[in-house]
Amino acid sequence: AQTVTQSQPEMxxxxxxxxxxxxxxxxxxxxxxxxxxKQPPSRQMILVIRQEAYKQQNxxxxxxxxxxxxxxxxxxxxxxxxxLGDAAMxxxxxxxxxxxxxxxxxxxxxxxxxxx
Amino acid sequence: EAGVAQSPRYKIIEKRQSVAFWCNPxxxxxxxxxxxxxxxxxxxxxxxxxxxxxVDDSQLPKxxxxxxxxxxxxxxxxxxxxxxEDSAVYLCASSLGRAGGAEQYFGPGTRLTVT
Numbered sequence: 001a002q003t004v005t006q007s008q009p010e011m012x013x014x015x016x017x018x019x020x021x022x023x024x025x026x027x028x029x030x031x032x033x034x035x036x037x038k039q040p041p042s043r044q045m046i047l048v049i050r051q052e053a054y055k056q057q058n059x060x061x062x063x064x065x066x067x068x069x070x071x072x073x074x075x076x077x078x079x080x081x082x083x084l085g086d087a088a089m090x091x092x093x094x095x096x097x098x099x100x101x102x103x104x105x106x107x108x109x110x111x112x113x114x115x116x
Numbered sequence: 117e118a119g120v121a122q123s124p125r126y127k128i129i130e131k132r133q134s135v136a137f138w139c140n141p142x143x144x145x146x147x148x149x150x151x152x153x154x155x156x157x158x159x160x161x162x163x164x165x166x167x168x169x170x171v172d173d174s175q176l177p178k179x180x181x182x183x184x185x186x187x188x189x190x191x192x193x194x195x196x197x198x199x200x201e202d203s204a205v206y207l208c209a210s211s212l213g214r215a216g217g218a219e220q221y222f223g224p225g226t227r228l229t230v231t
Contacts (some may be wrong), residue, residue, distance in 0.1 A: 004158075043205060045159070045222035091158050101172035103149055104220065106158030 002027045002094050006107035013082050014115045020067075021077045021110045023092030029053075034068065034075045035093040035104065038086075048090070051075065053097070079112075087114045118142065120223035122208050128229045134196040137226045141189070141210030147171075148185055149220060150193050151207040159207055165191065166213075195228075203230045 003026045013019035025034070036048040051059045051068050058066050063083075067076045079086055089111055093104040121140040129135050141148050146167050151159035162181065164172040167188035176183070180199070185191040195202055205225040211218040 043207075043225045043227075045207065045209075047219055050219075093158075101164055101174075102147075103151075103161030103164050103172060104159070106160070108156070108158050 002029075002096075002105045004092050004094050004105050004107040006092055006110050008110045009108070010111040010113065012113040012115060013079075015082055015084060017082055018078060018080045019082055019112065021079075021090050021092075021112070023075045023077070023107055025073050025075065025092070025094050027073070027094065027096075029096055029098075031097045033095045033097055034066075035095070036064070036066070036075075036077045037091045037093060037106075038088045039091060039109070040088040045091070049077065082114050084114050084116060087112055120208055120210055120221055122206075122223040122226055124226055125224065126227050126229075128231065129198055131200055131230050132197040134194065135198055135228060136192050136194045137206050137208075137228075139191045139193070139208030139223060141191070141208070142221055144212070145210035145221075146188070146213050147211045147218070148191050149209040149211075150183055150191070151209065153205040153207055153225070155204070162193070198228075198230045200230050203228055 005024045032053045034051045038046045038048050049061045049064050063080045065078045089109045091109045092107040123138050148165045150162045153159040162176045163183045165185040168185045183193045205227050207225045208223045209220040211220045
């Protein structure tokens with residue numbers, strides 16, 4: 001079974017600075033998807049960014065980028081120019097790409113605090 | 117477009133009582149998921165439907181949990197009887213299908229407290 005590990009229960013960053021959230025995963029598959037989701041206090045899970053394992057290029061979405069190291073099974077999220085609205089729980093998630101069941105496997109999350 | 121709708125938003129029941137949650141996915145989304153999120157943890161998949169058929173229910177505690185998706189649209193998740201450890205947020209998500217990297221869209225969740 002696949003597992004996702006987020007080793008940072010909480011991170012704090014000053015507004016406008018850069019922060020990196022860590023994620024490692026374990027799988028025997030060669031093709032899969034990785035995601036970062038944001039969950040504010042409202043509980044609504046919002047997709048931040050996703051990465052296809054077969055793509056070597058790291059995904060980027062505005063101020064959010066990832067560092068995907070397939071051999072190391074590492075998938076970190078970098079948030080540049082942090083804003084107060086970025087404060088939330090961040091979850092790393094994995095999903096197989098093959099047919100059949102494709103539910104997400106989530107890590108335990110990292111609570112991101114933005115200091116004004 | 118309208119998002120995934122869930123009701124109720126909050127529910128408090130006593131242990132051994134029954135409870136049901138409802139989910140209306142985004143129109144046209146064939147795949148529907150129910151996740152359980154216990155406080156301090158990430159969501160855990162309970163069941164996945166493709167149209168009105170079950171794709172994966174390997175983590176559903178079938179002695180007390182049941183789910184159905186009639187007509188391949190709305191879905192209900194039921195717990196009978198509830199235990200204290202069922203206190204959690206129950207999230208519903210939907211996607212266009214299993215092909216490729218179809219994004220899963222989440223609803224606001226139902227927070228269940230079992231006393």
